[in-house]
Amino acid sequence: MKNFAYVRATSVENAIHQASRAQNAQFIAGGTNLVDRLKVFLDDPDQVIDVSRLDLKQIESTPTGIRIGALATNTAVADHPQIRREYPLLARAILSGASQQIRNVATVGGNLLQRTRCPYYSDPVFACNKRQPGSGCPAINGVNRMHAILGASDHCVAVHPSDMGVALAALEAIVEVEGTTGRRQIPFHDFHRLPGDSPERDTNLEPGELITAVLLPSVPFAKTGVYLKLRDRASYAFALVSVAAAIEVSGERIQNVRLALGGVAHKPWRSLAAESFLKGKPATVETFQQAAEIVLQGAKPLTHNGFKVEMAKRAIKRALTISAQGGGIT
Numbered sequence: 384m385k386n387f388a389y390v391r392a393t394s395v396e397n398a399i400h401q402a403s404r405a406q407n408a409q410f411i412a413g414g415t416n417l418v419d420r421l422k423v424f425l426d427d428p429d430q431v432i433d434v435s436r437l438d439l440k441q442i443e444s445t446p447t448g449i450r451i452g453a454l455a456t457n458t459a460v461a462d463h464p465q466i467r468r469e470y471p472l473l474a475r476a477i478l479s480g481a482s483q484q485i486r487n488v489a490t491v492g493g494n495l496l497q498r499t500r501c502p503y504y505s506d507p508v509f510a511c512n513k514r515q516p517g518s519g520c521p522a523i524n525g526v527n528r529m530h531a532i533l534g535a536s537d538h539c540v541a542v543h544p545s546d547m548g549v550a551l552a553a554l555e556a557i558v559e560v561e562g563t564t565g566r567r568q569i570p571f572h573d574f575h576r577l578p579g580d581s582p583e584r585d586t587n588l589e590p591g592e593l594i595t596a597v598l599l600p601s602v603p604f605a606k607t608g609v610y611l612k613l614r615d616r617a618s619y620a621f622a623l624v625s626v627a628a629a630i631e632v633s634g635e636r637i638q639n640v641r642l643a644l645g646g647v648a649h650k651p652w653r654s655l656a657a658e659s660f661l662k663g664k665p666a667t668v669e670t671f672q673q674a675a676e677i678v679l680q681g682a683k684p685l686t687h688n689g690f691k692v693e694m695a696k697r698a699i700k701r702a703l704t705i706s707a708q709g710g711g712i713t
């Protein structure tokens with residue numbers, strides 16, 4: 384780990400001010416991902432700004448939904464009665480990730496900023512375009528079982544590791560951020576980036592911007608929402624494929640639907656095309672199968688992850704079926 388200066392922010396304004404003065408600063412809250420990265424020189428900030436004591440932990444009901452402070456812990460969100468009742472797919476997504484100990488300190492803002500667990504990225508022995516732009520991507524012709532099948536580029540085939548993010552994509556969350564130019568809101572769909580030719584950038588945050596909250600709009604049919612995560616072992620493993628789905632059926636026809644996937648792309652992958660196809664159709668397994676085909680239409684599997692295509696189709700079908708039946712534990 385490289386030596387760095389440590390400062391404790393006293394307010395949001397102070398945190399932003401500190402970040403604007405430093406050349407190479409990073410915020411730290413729970414630290415569950417950043418500290419790991421610091422230890423192996425993946426990140427080498429000159430200054431670390433501790434925002435963990437800021438007043439951003441509240442989870443509040445609003446006229447349009449729920450406002451989750453960026454420093455609310457994963458445990459606090461997953462245990463929150465209104466979230467469990469109205470957005471169960473979010474609670475389940477969180478509970479499917481990491482360990483209880485990590486969830487107790489990891490924050491909502493940090494969850495969105497965690498970086499890929501691509502093994503080549505984490506090991507400085509290898510080249511990696513995300514770590515060092517222009518150096519190459521050994522995963523493309525290497526061991527790529529866990530990597531992307533959708534939205535990848537010739538520069539990077541990594542996947543985003545967050546479970547929470549997949550549920551937030553399906554729920555059309557909004558990320559509230561603050562920087563030197565003021566406060567702005569970023570629709571969740573625009574928060575994370577596809578790799579393109581600049582895989583070193585995971586998000587559309589501007590330098591020095593701090594996430595202050597995540598806003599969940601009211602989605603009444605999210606009560607039947609499902610988070611289905613398929614992985615190599617039952618706990619403490621990243622998704623091979625995951626699906627966040629919520630569906631509203633009336634008179635046997637689909638009125639509303641949300642569908643997002645994890646473990647398949649550089650960002651949580653919402654399929655508006657599949658959602659649009661599903662609306663008005665009968666809620667049958669055949670319809671869900673057709674929707675799954677639409678989601679995976681542009682899939683480009685790598686040498687070792689072709690299985691993800693069929694796995695994703697089956698997971699979509701199953702998640703939509705469970706949600707159409709009223710949801711439940713997955």
Ligand code: SF4
Pocket residue numbers: 499501502503504510511512513514519520521522523538539540541582
């Ligand atoms: Fe690096 Fe992305 Fe390639 Fe992994 S997939 S080695 S993160 S460029």
